[in-house]
Amino acid sequence: MSDFLSLAMFPALIGLIITGFPIAFSMILVATLFGIFLFGDAAAYQLLTKIEDTASNSILAAVPLFIFMGAMLERSGIAERLFTAIHFWTRRLPGGLGVGAVVMGTLFAAASGVVGATEAVIGLLAIPVMLKHNYSKSLMSGTICASGSLGTVIPPSITVVVLGPVASVSVGSLFSGLMVPGFLMAILFLLYIVLVAYLKPEMAPRMPLEEGDDTSWGEKVRVTLLALLPTLALIMTVLGTILLGVATPTEAAACGALGAVVLALAYRTLSWGVLWNSALRTLNISAMILLIVLGGNMFAGVFFAAGGMATVQSLLMDTGMSPWMVIGMILLIAFLAGFVLDMISVVLIVIPVAMPIVRALGFDEIWFCVAFLVVMQTSYLTPPLAPSIFYLRAITPPEVTLRHMYAGVVPFIVVQLIVLALVLVFPSLAMWLPEQLSGPSW
Secondary structure, eight states: OHHHHGGGHHHHHHHHHHTTOOHHHHHHHHHHHHHHHHHTTHHHHHHHHHHHHHHTOGGGGHHHHHHHHHHHHHHTTHHHHHHHHHHHHHTTSTTHHHHHHHHHHHHHHHHHOOHHHHHHHHHHHHHHHHHHTTOOHHHHHHHHHHHHHGGGTSSSOHHHHHHHHHHTOOHHHHHHHHHHHHHHHHHHHHHHHHHHHHHOTTTSOOOOOOTTOOOOHHHHHHHHHHHHHHHHHHHHHHHHHHHTTSSOHHHHHHHHHHHHHHHHHHTTOOOHHHHHHHHHHHHHHHHHHHHHHHHHHHHHHHHHHTTHHHHHHHHHHTTOOOHHHHHHHHHHHHHHHHHHSOHHHHHHHHHHHHHHHHHHTTOOHHHHHHHHHHHHHHHHHOSSSOHHHHHHHTTSOTTSOHHHHHHHHHHHHHHHHHHHHHHHHOTHHHHHHHHHOOSOOO
């Protein structure tokens, strides 16, 4: 009885979310009510244990540190300096402003890990320049949304930091598994923009030579090195120490947070205002994410204890579907869930149910998690409920309409589906680098 009753937790959760109840409190409320109904007083101990487990998870300490690193790079003007340096070299390429936005998105994703923050920074820097030079509004919208979404599949992604402990998979291995698909996706984004600009130059006009464009080659190199090298050194320090097993994600994130402060100090943009604003932003985002993580753990704990996991597993395994069809069904459910839930919530709801099935079917867990994250990124871009479009809507002028945004993201969704297909057909794209790297798995 309780096995099938536990399945009612999902429609109850969706019902609360649709009514506008905050998702974290929705998961906590559903877990509490079903826990008391199914287990009585014993539910209190189970739920309190989940609070302790979440609070004592050292990996999750990396979340606020990565967020602080990205906030410092944004608030101190380092991101703007980086965009200017990239702009020097891409402005005369076909679709140069779009190319610069994708390059900026790739670098800032590797320095921030927060998808919404990446999109906001790129949009605020690139949109005014693109509109000034008569870029197609649909191409501009798609480029900004796609560039911002790279924070999901390019380490250090906050989503991965949460997913690793939930899936009982090494965060370092997930980071290395995402490197090839993530950068492959960024390259395909670049190729698409250049191709469109070459075939339809009216959609992405080349920037004319203007006054001030006669900057010497030596000056361009100097500005680029001063803006790019310190940021790259920070990124390589954070990612390199994790991938090589030298530091845990939390230790590397702490180094990144301190490094961002040192960079701001070196650029003479560090002030109490910058520190305060960065700390406030970190507090707001971290509290939201960690409360969702807590709610997800409580929800999953009651669901597992009620036998829901065994019920779902038997339902999927007894349908007669092939293992590949089962994996496809799980990814489809994750994709649809991404329409109404944020990525962290989808991870906390779907992954605890999916991972035992993936292992039972004999699939590699790193490969599956990489494919799952690509699906999450695709869902993040897909209309009509694409979170990336609502982020963009908040920072664009009124002349850029939802129609432009919906049309603009479609080609980039196709690119993401191509990368997903490649990961599914060629698992080595996700598994080769983790197999090559040695060292402890964090």
